[in-house]
Amino acid sequence: MRRWISGLLLVSFSGAAMAAGEDRGKLWWGHVQVLASDAYEGRGTGKPGYDRAADYVIGQFRALGLQPAGTDGYKQPIAFVEQVILPQDSSARLIGPQGETPLATPGDIIFSGGGGPAPERVSAPLVFAGYGLHLPEAGHDDFAGLDLKGKIVVVVSGGPATISGALKSHARSERAPWLAKQGALGLIQLVTPGQVEIPWERRMALASQPALFYRDAALRDTVRPFLNAQIDPARSALLFAGSGHDFAAISAAADRSAPVPGFPLVQRLDATVAARRSDLSSPNLIAVMPGTDPALKSQYVVLSAHLDGYGVGTPIKGDAIYNGALDNASGVASLLEIARALRDGKVKPRRSILFAIVTAEEKGLLGSRYFAQRPTVPQKRIVADLNFDMALPIFPLTSVTPIGYDQSSLGRVAAAVSADMSLPIVPDPFPDRNVFIRSDQYSFIRAGVPALFFKYGFRAGTPEAEVEKAWRANIYHSPRDDANQPVMPDQSVKLNDYVAAVTLRVANAPERPEWNRDSFFRRFAK
């Protein structure tokens, strides 16, 4: 007899009630093909293509027998302000003892429109703050001793190797709100040439996309106007002219994770930022599969994935639709297929499973943050978040990287499933990429909820790492992320089964998941 729940799971996911693996792959890929087709116009937040995609998802929720759990049926509408930066009508120059240096807009400097309203004009001294990490609890504070009030703060990406990737990521995500509270007027983020992940040309194209912030000012990062900017790595040396420091040396240090001290710069930035603003609304989609246990069903395991994409943008090779197939129609498809697997499986979830297909992730995790702060079920009853975003089924799944597995008891659940399914856990090979704050699970973490974010495992320096790197360089956030790329649906079925097994174990365990004693993120636990 199979007495182990895990044994039952493996049986149930391959049992007669379930379609064969190949067919299940086709079902998953079918959702991706629909949602990533040109008819959905890249599912830009607030755009008609997103709303059509939402209708498709709601149709699937209904067909799966999931119950509505939004504020308006399956929907949880969110009010946003769209802010489009107009670089052609903006201007920027550096003013220092040696004179003025114009910065091309567009070209040398990119203003971003997220977080809150951009200032119409700002003229302020610059101060360089090294890695820009405020982590006094880790004995590290790049801002210590620097005068930030009334300044525009310049930081370089990276950080000391002795601080965990999760902690550094957290500090970066809290940085702009924290600086605004200190009276800083803006933040310029530099990357070293060695850190470049997306080429500058593509960054500029992406910056022409509309940004969003909440119409409700209480939810915004920065309430007063705050400048958010990036500078072309090839032009970043200009900021340091006359300071006695040079960007090449700073870059070399940052690339080695060596100490990068801060100092006041001798120039000021004088900028005008032209922007167009308008109101829009876009919904999260929330559905529930009620738990079977009379007591535990009032608790919720959230499965999340973002539905929004980059919409229609700057054409690349004549294609203006950023279809978002792997980022993240694939994740939405996984949630739908996990719902099917849980519905058809022999072991039923005792806690309720909440499917949160969220909006505005690409605009700064706004849909999930809204949900995590204003959930449609009691916040304290959300026990975990398991997130899918760009799992990249472009090489065989031989191991799994559940980002955050070293932070909570969810990591032990994942390890047990890994042992069952012979899919070992491998650590994130590139912790400095910030993936821990780059997707929706982070919104739940900030609200105190233990979370995992599932990635195909691979190690640095392997052929898989090359495939992944090439995908990020050439396809990520471009019109080429469509349904005409080689993808392995059968491998997606494997990861879906893995996450379904994690979901069931979490849903059926007597105790709810807990942050590890030594986890930094435990502080947010409610």
Ligand SMILES: [Zn+2]
């Ligand atoms: Zn994504």
